[in-house]
Structure formats: C-alpha cells, structure tokens
Amino acid sequence: MLSQNSDITRLMNLANRFWKELSRPFVGRDEEALIITLAVITGEHIILIGEPGTAKSAIARRAADLINARFFKYLLTKFTEPDELFGPIDINALREGRYVRITRNKLPEAEIAFIDEIFNANSAILNMLLTIMNERIVYDGYNEIKVPLWTMIAASNSVPDDPELQALYDRFLFRHFVKPVSEDKWNSLIEACWRMEAGALENVERIMSIKDVMELNKAIFEVDLSGVKEKLLKLYAIFEDHGLHVTDRRKGKALKAIAAHSLVNGRLKSTEEDLMVLRDIVPRTIEEYEQIYSILLDEIKSVEKRIRELIEVQNNLRELKTFVNNLSRVDEHMPRLIEYLRSMDMIKDKLKKMAEETSNESVRAKALDVLNEVNEVRDLIKRKLGF
Numbered sequence: 001m002l003s004q005n006s007d008i009t010r011l012m013n014l015a016n017r018f019w020k021e022l023s024r025p026f027v028g029r030d031e032e033a034l035i036i037t038l039a040v041i042t043g044e045h046i047i048l049i050g051e052p053g054t055a056k057s058a059i060a061r062r063a064a065d066l067i068n069a070r071f072f073k074y075l076l077t078k079f080t081e082p083d084e085l086f087g088p089i090d091i092n093a094l095r096e097g098r099y100v101r102i103t104r105n106k107l108p109e110a111e112i113a114f115i116d117e118i119f120n121a122n123s124a125i126l127n128m129l130l131t132i133m134n135e136r137i138v139y140d141g142y143n144e145i146k147v148p149l150w151t152m153i154a155a156s157n158s159v160p161d162d163p164e165l166q167a168l169y170d171r172f173l174f175r176h177f178v179k180p181v182s183e184d185k186w187n188s189l190i191e192a193c194w195r196m197e198a199g200a201l202e203n204v205e206r207i208m209s210i211k212d213v214m215e216l217n218k219a220i221f222e223v224d225l226s227g228v229k230e231k232l233l234k235l236y237a238i239f240e241d242h243g244l245h246v247t248d249r250r251k252g253k254a255l256k257a258i259a260a261h262s263l264v265n266g267r268l269k270s271t272e273e274d275l276m277v278l279r280d281i282v283p284r285t286i287e288e289y290e291q292i293y294s295i296l297l298d299e300i301k302s303v304e305k306r307i308r309e310l311i312e313v314q315n316n317l318r319e320l321k322t323f324v325n326n327l328s329r330v331d332e333h334m335p336r337l338i339e340y341l342r343s344m345d346m347i348k349d350k351l352k353k354m355a356e357e358t359s360n361e362s363v364r365a366k367a368l369d370v371l372n373e374v375n376e377v378r379d380l381i382k383r384k385l386g387f
Helices: 005-023 030-042 054-064 082-086 093-094 122-133 163-170 183-197 212-223 227-242 248-263 271-281 286-299 303-325 332-357 361-384
Strands: 046-049 072-077 114-115 137-140 143-146 152-156 174-177
Touching: 005 030, 005 054, 005 212, 005 248, 030 046, 030 054, 030 152, 030 174, 030 212, 030 271, 054 072, 054 114, 054 152, 082 122, 122 137, 122 163, 174 271, 174 303, 212 248, 227 248, 227 271, 227 286, 248 271, 271 286, 303 332, 303 361, 332 361
Parallel strands: 046 152, 046 174, 072 114, 114 152
Antiparallel strands: 137 143
C-alpha cells in the first residue's frame, strides 16, 4: 500500500508528464501516447493497428527512452527464426550437453519490446511469444527462465484472420486502431517531418524509472472504482445486446485500465470519463471500434459529450439573448421572463459544479465560458424586468 499521499501525488504527476512528453514530438498522436501510457502503467501489452508510416515504431522507442528501459525492436517476416528474437543456441554449452541461448540484446532481456508485423509470427515463434507475454518466462531447454518484459508494444497493418493467431491477438489488452493525421494538422505534420529530416532530433530525458512504473502499477489498486462499476456492468450488457462479446478475462482486466486512466488524470476516484478506455479494449475490428465508440459517446458523460452539451446550452443562450433584446412589450412576457430567470440560476449551479468537478481543462474552460454568457443573459433579463 502507498500510505503517503505525497508519494501518490508524485507518481500521478509523473504519469501525466510521461503521457505529455511521449506525445510531444508527434503531431496528432495524443491518443496513441495515452494508450501506451496506460499499457506501461498497467504492465499490459498493446497492439497498434494501422497503415505504415503512422509513427508506431518511433513512439514505442520514445516510450522506452522516457523510462530508460531496456528496449528490443524487431520486424517479423514469415521466415523469422526463433534465434532472431530469443537469441542463438550457445554452441559451447551444447557441446557440454547443455541447451542454453545467448540472450544478450534480445527479447528475453528487454523491459519494453516493439515487435512490428507481429502476425507474421510462424508456429515456431508463436508459442514462445505467447509464453513470454503471458507468463513472463522463456523455456531454455529444460530450464524455465523469468524475463523482465514489462510491456510489449506490437504493430500490424491489419487484424489477423488466421484462427491460429487469435490467441496471440487476445493477449493484447489494448488494441488501438491508428488513423492517419487529420487534414487540419497536415501543416504541423510536414513542419515536424522537415525538422526531423534536417536532423533536428531532440535528446530524450528520462521522466521516470522502471521502479516508478512499478510503484504506479501498485497505485492502480488505490483507486476507488465504486462510482463507475454499475455503469461498467451496464455497458457490458449493452455491448452484448449489440453482438459485441467481451471475454471474462477482458472484463476483469479492464478495471486496471480504468484505474490507470484515473491516475494519469490526477485522480484516485474513477469517473465515467475513465470508461472511455473501453474503446481500446473491447473492439476486435475497426468496425467494432467505431460501434463501441458510438455506444460510449451515447452512454458516458465523456469529454466529447460534455463539450457538445455545453455548446448546445451556449447556442440556446444566444437565441434567448436575441429574443430578449428584441422584446418591445416586456409586460406581455413577464411570467415567461421570470421563468427564464429561475432557469438561469439552475444552469449557473450546474455549470459551477461541472467546472469544479471535471478533471479536463477543455471542459472546465468551456463551462466557465458558458457560465459568463449565462450571467450576461441573466443580467439582461433583470434589466428588462426592472430588477
């Protein structure tokens, strides 16, 4: 247990800094940086699915650098041999009757690994990958060797169709579908690419250590999930109603991701916003991803949903302001204006509460912006009424 509040606060600050620093050099990759951050905190594996050239390899490398982790990177082909990942057989030891691999600078010594085109894994590699991901062990002859692998970050251009690869796919708690950078960010993208091509690569400074990551992993279980469990169970039922099955294991492990999301956002109590991580846990395909995202937006008080609601309130306020300004005979509309005034007081209270309780700066800023407009309309109505 982490008994000192200052320790937990320090760790939450580190987690948030890690996320921000991870995303900083990459244009339009905040979501990818967040999901990798959650994978690192939970000690789970993540697969990034998307077309080539979307910075998957670079962001994985940076994640390892930011925690000074031992890193292993490899591109799989159908012809990749186990020795290329796990190290060659030690010939001298074999002559002595011992089956030993030379694992230096190979996957068994990595703390963070990036495996590109992972679904090219052949049957010889597949079982070894499953074992190292699941149990953090490698079988070296008759010996069972524990390995330090903390998180595997994998990449693929597509979801596997081969039934033999489904077990491997299921080992990734986080399955994120990477999209190309949106058009509104193209200018920033090409400027960043130009700087990189010119060799303007910044030095990476460590944000936290592997020890800090392990402490963050323990802090997951300090998070109060009681406020979201009922909604989570409801969401699982809704997913099933839509033909979106969630395995028992995935249902349970999702709690770690939800708690980790709370920590990254500086909270020890989960809110419905944290349930948005389910969009990177439940879907198996890009079609399911879009379906899950739509359900979550409808069911959860997410950042996107709150912003939309605030914009709607803002639009209604502006229509009301125009109506009040154009009134020529106030006495005919006095009961209606008094009712509007009462409504303004209720809206004010809700906006103040939202601004105080939200952990999202965009929501807070928008709520305060709308609150100012409420006060303006409220003062206008009072002047019209002669108050």
